[in-house]
Amino acid sequence: MVTITPVEIGGHTFIATTVKLPKTTLLTVSNDKGYIMCGALDVSLLNNNLKDRKIIAGRAVGVKTIDELLNAPLESITWEAENLGIQVGMIGKDALLKMI
Secondary structure, X not given: OEEEEEEEEXXXXXXXXXXXXXXXXXXXXXXXXXXXXXXXXXXXXXXXOOHHHOOOEEEOOOOOOHHHHHHOEOOEEOHHHHHOOOOOOOEHHHHHHHOO
16 A cells, blocks of 8 residues: 655645555655655665766664654765755754755
C-alpha cells in the first residue's frame, strides 16, 4: 500500500509518502528541491555514484512513521544538503525548511 499526504511545516507544504512493504516501510517527505527518508536511503550512493545529479537528501534511521521521520535527527546527509546548511544531527523538519 502507498499513502501520499501533504504535510505542513512552517507554512510550507511537503509531500509525505509511505510505502508498506513486507517486513518494512519506506518513508519520505519531500518537496521539489529535496527530501528526507528513512534508513533505506543510500547516501553514499547519492554522494559518489550520482554526485552529478546534485541530490539534496538526508537520512534518519530507526523511524517507523512520518511523524518520527520529521522529528528524528538525521544520521547522514548528501554533500548538496550540507551545502544548504543542513547538518548531521539536525531534526528532519528543520532540514526540510532549509530546502525551501
